[in-house]
Amino acid sequence: MDLKIIEKKILDYLKKRNEVVRFEDLIEDLKVDQSSLMRSLLEMNKENLVKIEEADRIEIKMTNEGKKVIESGLPECNLVELLKEKGEMHIKDIPMKDKNIAIAWAKNKDLIEIKEGIVKLKRNYENKDKKEIEWLKEMGDREYYMLNVNKEILDILKRRKFIEIIPKTVRFIKLTEKGKGHDIEIEEEIKEITPEVILNKEWKRKKIKEYNIYAQSYETFPGKKHFVNQAIDYIRQIWLDMGFEEMKGKILCKSFWNFDALFVPQNHPAREMQDTFYVDISLNEEIDKEVLNKVKAVHERGDRRSIGWGYKYSYEKANQAVLRTHTTVLSALTLYDLDIKDLPKKYFAIGKVFRNETLDWKHLFEFYQVEGIVVDENLNFRHLLGYLKEFFKKMGYENIRVRPAYFPYTELSVEIEVLIPSKGWTELGGAGIFRAEVVKPLLGKEIPVLAWGLGLERIIMNYYGFKDIRDIYTDNINLLRNTKRWLQ
DSSP states (O other): OOHHHHHHHHHHHHHHHOSOEEHHHHHHHHTOOHHHHHHHHHHHHHTTSEEEEEEEEEEEEEOHHHHHHHHHOOHHHHHHHHHHHHOSEEGGGOOOTTHHHHHHHHHHTTSEEEETTEEEEOSOOOGGGGHHHHHHHHHOSEEEEGGGSOHHHHHHHHHTTSEEEEEEEEEEEEEOHHHHTOOOOOOOEEOSOOHHHHHTTHHHHSEEOOOOTTOOOOOOOOOOOOHHHHHHHHHHHHHHHTTOEEOOOOSEEEHHHHTGGGTOOTTOGGGSTTTOOEESSOOOOOOOHHHHHHHHHHHHHOOTTOOOOOSOOOHHHHTOEEEOSSTHHHHHHHHHHOOGGGOSEEEEEEEEEEOOOOOBTTBOSEEEEEEEEEEOTTOOHHHHHHHHHHHHHHTTOOOEEEEEOOBTTEEEEEEEEEEETTTEEEEEEEEEEEOHHHHHHHHSSOOOEEEEEEEHHHHHHHHHTOSSGGGGGOOOHHHHHHSOOOOO
């Protein structure tokens, strides 16, 4: 449709309504496509016939989970009621579908305490512990000005998946005084010079439409990979170029591979509910009895280098299903499948891991880890430093250092730090040489295995200029569009 015709329709419509109109209402009532309508409005705005104003708003929609909470109560409060009735309970005996969520939030609100898997009631809930329900009822499904909402409340409700937040920019169109007294006359114009126009000499009878070289053009956003995926591709290529093979595996695994095979004791604090996501299902995959008994023996009695952990090993705990807390589980599985005759071998993995962390500027509960192992009889600690320095150099970090650390499955153990000018020395991961208690039961022989686990999001934050790790997975469309590409 000719822009002049659209402009006339806009002008007549605004005069008839005699009020400020939303851009969406204009589209619906005038039956004009969005881009043509916007071009006409910008032209009219330039001529001071209309005024275009914008306001940032958010649309809040309650999720099914939010509606369920209003009807049935918060999971943590329901857990408290259950404990008041039944008394203390073992985690696996709690008959709630959403027990993991209930336990996490009850612990967060200091309603319960957990010791060796037993959940005990610490205090009864109060009105302040149910404030999320009041917030939900008050907000409902509505549109809000950004300045009229409590961002802290929104963050809690969104984190708990009770609401969806849809940012939007609302445009309002207002007729100016000049526009009120202005009329647009539509004159038939030649929009395109065709052979027929020339032969029929229409160009003598009609005006040829002017070509506006100053008309506003619109920025286009061609499709591209998410910047995290770009970084993953780049990191994968680094390890492949260095002769490494990629390890892959499932995110759901048995505690045996996630903890036991790595010489993490079954009573280690990392296994408590506040750190690990346990899944209440049975995995059908059988653990090789020979390696299971070897790991059991190392845990209970140790080997020639250690006395073990000195407790009674539980097969039941070994078979618990967990969301992997580190990609080191893939290293354990790879060592188990490895044939010593094939050495030396180098492997890497880039995969998601899950930990029940408190979300803040530097912590996520679902994130990527960059894993690596090198297996060879002639390796030492200097080789480990060499691999790490080479990797971080290719990632743009010239200055790295290591400091002593402790991990149950490595000795020597170090934490890796890099120098970031704006932040100083920043820790990006851990590394070490696998202990004999890890390697011998899995590989059958005590052979040096270099190992590292690095936080991918922390590594790429500096490149993208993010100050808050949560920005990496933002749904802010402008940030996604404008974030620079990862240079290969």
